[in-house]
Amino acid sequence: MKVPKNKFRFILIFCIVGILFLQFSSAEKEDFVSYSVNPKMETIALYWKNEKHSNFGSIENLNKWLSKNKKKLLFATNGGMYKKDQSPQGLFIQNGITKSPIDTSTAGGNFYLKPNGIFYITSRKEAFISKTDEFINTKNVDFATQSGPMLVIDGKIHPAFNKNSTNLNIRNGVGVLPNNDIIFAMSKKEISFYEFAEYFKSKGCKNALYLDGFVSRTYCPKENWKQTDGNFGVIIGITKNKN
DSSP states (O other): OOOOHHHHHHHHHHHHHHHHHHHHHHHHHHHEEEEEOOOOTEEEEEEEEESSSSBBOHHHHHHHHHHTEEEEEEEEEEEBBOTTTTTSSOEEHHHHHHHEEEOOOOSSSSGGGGSOOOEETTTTSSSEEEEGOOOOOTTTTEEEESSSSSEETEEEEEEEEOTTTTOBOOOOOEOOOOSEEEEEEEEEBBBBBHHHHHHHHHHEEEEEEEEETOOOEEEEEGGGGEEEOOOOOOOEEEEOOOO
8 A cells, every 4th residue: 555645744743742751751751850839739748857956857757757657758859058057048937937037138149149039838828030129028938048040030931141152060940831830840960041941941830940060969759769868957848748
């Protein structure tokens, strides 16, 4: 049976597109470890100190503590920059209580590359990322962490980022997806701010926030990625109750 030329061309184009899509998906999977979560369906919290007022520091310490409290850790990543004593740099709200005040000052470094921003979760289990100067601390903010710079702002990549930048590093960040789910991501290799922002934009995030750089760690058993070391300030954890 002879295949018509037009039909053959269509099949060929379809196959090429399919191969390119698979290659892109594979490359993306190799370059990033990510975790998407519906904040209304899974328990998300920000951790800093235990009941003895000692820093958790590492994901391993947090995991052990959660296990003792009959919770299973599904995902964790460092949740923002911190000072030399591991105290949060900028705003940190935990269970509705402000543990560290907002920082609106001007200085050098990634944190102060304006606009920087705040990732927060409300008592209605809704997640938001806002520019620091637009954030309003209301009574319904359960958790919040400040960091910088913003990666994506109202659907656009931060104007200070250079597509050809040679400033490469491991990076982790957070974005809000079009369906209002949260996506956490960390690069598996050193990349530029522009490349990292581009990743969140490709996911449809209108706003995304940089969390930290070369010290970043991610615990994501679902993706067979388990980094549990580190000595952090705030840690973001997603948990479920043990049976």
